[in-house]
Amino acid sequence: MKNIDKELADIVGSEFVSNHPEEKFIYSRDMGTMEPAFPDLVVMPNTTEEIQKIVQLANREEIPITPMGGGLTLSGLVRPLKGGIVMDLKRMNRIIAVNEKSRYVITEAGTSQGMLQAYLKKHHPSLKHSVPDAPPIATIAGNVLIHGSGHISQSGGFHSEMLNGMEVVMPTGEVVRIGSCATSPYWFSRAPLPDLAGLFLGWAGTTGIVTKLAIKLYPNRLFNDVKAFVTEDSEQVAEVIHRVTGTQVAEDVNVVMSSRMPGFQIVFMTYSADTKEELTWKRNLIRASLKKFIDDNVGGFMVVLPVLKGDFLEVPMKNITQFADEMQGGGFEYIGAIMPIELFSEAYRTGIEIADHFGIPHFIIVRVVGLGHCMMFAYAYAFNRADEADIKKVQAALEDTNRKVLQMGGIPWKAEAPAQKQIIEHMDPNTFALMNRIRAVLDPKGIMNPGNWEV
Amino acid sequence: MYELKYDKDICATCETIDCLMRCQYMEMDLESARQERERILNGEDSRVLTDCVTCYACEEYCPFNNHPFYLIVDRQEEKGIWPVPKPATNQQLVIMAPQSDIAPKKIQSPTINMCAFSMLEGCIRGSLFEGTSIISGSDIFCNIMWLHFAKNSTIRERLPKAIDNIREYYLKDSDVDELVHFHDECYGAYTHLAPAFGIEVPFSSIHLFEYLIRRLDDLKDRITPINQKVAYQRPCSSRLIPETQHFVDEIFTRIGADRVDRKYDRENALCCTFAQQAQQRDETADDVLKRNIDDMVEAGAAYCVFNCPACFFTMSEAVTNSGMMPILMSDLCQIALGE
Numbered sequence: 001m002k003n004i005d006k007e008l009a010d011i012v013g014s015e016f017v018s019n020h021p022e023e024k025f026i027y028s029r030d031m032g033t034m035e036p037a038f039p040d041l042v043v044m045p046n047t048t049e050e051i052q053k054i055v056q057l058a059n060r061e062e063i064p065i066t067p068m069g070g071g072l073t074l075s076g077l078v079r080p081l082k083g084g085i086v087m088d089l090k091r092m093n094r095i096i097a098v099n100e101k102s103r104y105v106i107t108e109a110g111t112s113q114g115m116l117q118a119y120l121k122k123h124h125p126s127l128k129h130s131v132p133d134a135p136p137i138a139t140i141a142g143n144v145l146i147h148g149s150g151h152i153s154q155s156g157g158f159h160s161e162m163l164n165g166m167e168v169v170m171p172t173g174e175v176v177r178i179g180s181c182a183t184s185p186y187w188f189s190r191a192p193l194p195d196l197a198g199l200f201l202g203w204a205g206t207t208g209i210v211t212k213l214a215i216k217l218y219p220n221r222l223f224n225d226v227k228a229f230v231t232e233d234s235e236q237v238a239e240v241i242h243r244v245t246g247t248q249v250a251e252d253v254n255v256v257m258s259s260r261m262p263g264f265q266i267v268f269m270t271y272s273a274d275t276k277e278e279l280t281w282k283r284n285l286i287r288a289s290l291k292k293f294i295d296d297n298v299g300g301f302m303v304v305l306p307v308l309k310g311d312f313l314e315v316p317m318k319n320i321t322q323f324a325d326e327m328q329g330g331g332f333e334y335i336g337a338i339m340p341i342e343l344f345s346e347a348y349r350t351g352i353e354i355a356d357h358f359g360i361p362h363f364i365i366v367r368v369v370g371l372g373h374c375m376m377f378a379y380a381y382a383f384n385r386a387d388e389a390d391i392k393k394v395q396a397a398l399e400d401t402n403r404k405v406l407q408m409g410g411i412p413w414k415a416e417a418p419a420q421k422q423i424i425e426h427m428d429p430n431t432f433a434l435m436n437r438i439r440a441v442l443d444p445k446g447i448m449n450p451g452n453w454e455v
Numbered sequence: 456m457y458e459l460k461y462d463k464d465i466c467a468t469c470e471t472i473d474c475l476m477r478c479q480y481m482e483m484d485l486e487s488a489r490q491e492r493e494r495i496l497n498g499e500d501s502r503v504l505t506d507c508v509t510c511y512a513c514e515e516y517c518p519f520n521n522h523p524f525y526l527i528v529d530r531q532e533e534k535g536i537w538p539v540p541k542p543a544t545n546q547q548l549v550i551m552a553p554q555s556d557i558a559p560k561k562i563q564s565p566t567i568n569m570c571a572f573s574m575l576e577g578c579i580r581g582s583l584f585e586g587t588s589i590i591s592g593s594d595i596f597c598n599i600m601w602l603h604f605a606k607n608s609t610i611r612e613r614l615p616k617a618i619d620n621i622r623e624y625y626l627k628d629s630d631v632d633e634l635v636h637f638h639d640e641c642y643g644a645y646t647h648l649a650p651a652f653g654i655e656v657p658f659s660s661i662h663l664f665e666y667l668i669r670r671l672d673d674l675k676d677r678i679t680p681i682n683q684k685v686a687y688q689r690p691c692s693s694r695l696i697p698e699t700q701h702f703v704d705e706i707f708t709r710i711g712a713d714r715v716d717r718k719y720d721r722e723n724a725l726c727c728t729f730a731q732q733a734q735q736r737d738e739t740a741d742d743v744l745k746r747n748i749d750d751m752v753e754a755g756a757a758y759c760v761f762n763c764p765a766c767f768f769t770m771s772e773a774v775t776n777s778g779m780m781p782i783l784m785s786d787l788c789q790i791a792l793g794e
């Protein structure tokens with residue numbers, strides 16, 4: 001590769017370009033099991049114009065670019081599989097505007113979940129965004145672009161569905177606007193224009209670099225509560241989810257199952273209200289929706305003591321991050337499979353079988369997305385990164401999980417490169433051909449995060 | 456094995472049927488109480504078995520100490536009634552199971568028994584508890600909570616083992632034959648429930664309040680009266696040991712606390728609502744909690760004092776939101792001692 005350090009330094013300033021081995025080491029890997037892939041250079045641009053210039057340079061030299069937010073997918077999506085430049089977007093973290101009336105925020109791509117959460121708390125306390133349970137340094141853009149989900153996803157859907165519009169630097173260097181902001185000064189929705197957002201959502205950074213985006217905000221209510229419903233028959237859970245989501249009251253619905261409490265499925269439902277009375281009314285609606293299971297003695301609400309409620313109402317939930325380091329080795333990866341609710345029991349049994357087969361404790365967490373239209377079924381495996389055998393075992397378990405998920409009719413989410421190949425094998429060939437044609441048009445030199453969505 | 460000491464003949468001649476007539480959660484006239492009592496005695500279905508919120512109070516109301524509540528729980532279990540839904544009960548059975556991680560420990564008197572609640576060991580501090588030993592852990596859980604779950608079988612199975620553990624791991628090699636129970640539950644389990652079920656207890660029991668009184672007397676020069684109005688929240692297990700209730704007034708006298716005169720105190724006490732919530736009776740729980748707290752506020756209480764950690768954790772948020780301070784009895788005494 002031609003030496004372009006100097007040219008990059010002219011664009012972003014020398015302190016924001018690096019080819020130092022220690023930096024290359026850090027940017028070559030994440031907490032997951034994927035093998036490291038080293039960049040040649042790491043660059044941190046500060047503006048859309050700088051990004052344009054870098055993309056033009058990379059086109060000229062045919063150097064790969066891997067856009068990066070927090071780098072926290074755990075599936076190694078920001079490892080530069082073909083080397084080249086890792087473009088770390090964390091300097092582009094300005095929150096541009098909040099529209100209180102139409103409830104949306106326009107922000108730069110590198111703004112982190114934690115920053116936006118703190119900003120809203122301070123300046124717009126009546127509003128909140130749907131926060132994932134990822135560490136707070138995860139970016140808004142990185143999460144939206146992988147179809148993430150979070151604390152309002154039961155009522156609001158995938159975070160990509162909460163996207164109102166974007167500004168994107170195309171792989172050839174032009175800047176385009178997507179959504180209402182293409183035509184209006186307001187970033188209020190993607191409708192009614194032809195929806196071009198799909199050219200960038202779920203593509204793992206292979207179709208362009210998002211520089212700004214607007215996402216929907218939601219009322220941040222004063223009174224919050226959580227209910228926990230326990231069953232010991234996984235066959236019941238899909239119906240529990242179906243009924244409770246039918247009330248349209250819960251903001252977030254999660255199901256937790258672990259080898260610490262084998263055989264039990266615990267459904268957590270959070271909801272919020274402006275008054276105590278409204279909160280009680282919502283609680284009663286949730287209760288009424290699940291009465292059948294109580295009458296049949298196959299399910300019941302657990303008492304969540306007020307002192308413990310904080311743990312379940314906390315956003316993001318710290319104890320998920322704690323589990324991520326359960327093996328004290330800093331290694332953690334999960335297969336988040338997106339699938340219909342009715343597959344719950346099969347998916348659960350499969351998870352236990354895989355964990356038993358590989359001798360790994362099972363930890364399964366499910367987030368219901370969009371009023372029970374589907375769910376993110378996460379098979380989580382913690383491991384010790386210092387233990388090679390442990391890593392190999394978890395890699396094999398992950399591979400097996402992806403295969404079984406696809407056989408069941410689910411689809412691995414934020415799939416790592418090998419899992420993308422597994423998905424492609426199951427995909428309608430015409431769909432994959434269309435994806436390739438689109439990529440060829442958008443990125444004729446093939447510089448954007450190559451090695452992803454390829455066979 | 457561990458047959459409940461219950462005398463059918465006493466009930467047969469009982470005129471007042473206080474156990475059911477005084478129940479605060481079921482409306483009944485004398486005739487229907489008589490009929491329900493008959494049904495329970497004969498092992499037939501009775502609405503008492505499904506409507507009982509397991510407040511334990513009839514153990515106190517029965518003038519003959521004939522254990523009506525223990526009988527109700529036995530009958531519920533015989534009939535396969537699950538006051539708390541089966542999955543939630545089974546889950547608790549796993550959570551509260553002995554973990555077999557007990558280790559021998561040399562103890563000295565006084566020894567404070569913290570039961571399964573090791574996380575509350577921090578309460579054992581200051582001059583009140585100077586020089587005490589502490590024992591705690593899942594293997595010495597008194598298991599009395601299963602009365603709420605129609606699981607007397609679990610008590611019969613696990614309580615004798617907990618007693619064995621206390622003897623084997625703590626008492627055997629120490630010169631101690633007396634335990635101070637931090638919770639009413641344990642004192643109730645060892646002095647009331649165990650004898651009622653014919654379970655032998657190889658140590659004597661001191662109620663925390665009695666211990667506190669002794670210590671307050673030792674430290675009386677250091678007491679500054681707190682001069683505050685205080686509401687007392689009786690725990691369900693205190694219904695098994697009403698003879699200990701006078702200690703509350705005696706402690707209050709010593710620390711200068713004014714026990715507020717209110718409707719839901721003493722024999723009319725209301726539950727903390729943990730059991731009702733577990734039994735899926737949220738509306739009853741809302742109503743009971745509101746009446747109870749309104750009553751404390753109307754009586755002008757500045758503090759609501761607890762002995763049971765479950766009551767404390769269940770009610771403390773609502774108590775605080777009503778402008779009172781929730782506090783454990785031992786902590787209230789510590790305030791009086793300026794600690």
Ligand SMILES: Cc1cc2nc3c(=O)[nH]c(=O)nc-3n(C[C@H](O)[C@H](O)[C@H](O)COP(=O)(O)OP(=O)(O)OC[C@H]3O[C@@H](n4cnc5c(N)ncnc54)[C@H](O)[C@@H]3O)c2cc1C
Nearest residue numbers: 069070071072132133134138139142143148149204205210
């Ligand atoms: C403990 C833990 C819990 C988690 N819980 C959740 C959860 O509840 N919900 C959830 O959704 N996720 C969760 N995750 C997964 C993941 O951390 C998040 O989804 C995170 O938000 C991803 O954002 P990121 O900034 O780290 O993205 P990155 O990993 O940096 O990027 C993700 C993908 O998007 C591309 N990309 C990033 N920025 C841009 C851009 N500006 N333009 C174009 N492409 C770009 C990258 O190339 C990559 O392919 C969790 C992770 C952990 C470790």
Ligand code: SF4
Nearest residue numbers: 466469473474517523
């Ligand atoms: S339990 Fe006691 S109060 Fe009830 S009927 Fe029997 S003797 Fe009377």
Ligand code: SF4
Nearest residue numbers: 478507508510511513
């Ligand atoms: S335990 Fe309480 S609710 Fe049940 S019958 Fe006795 S007094 Fe009534």
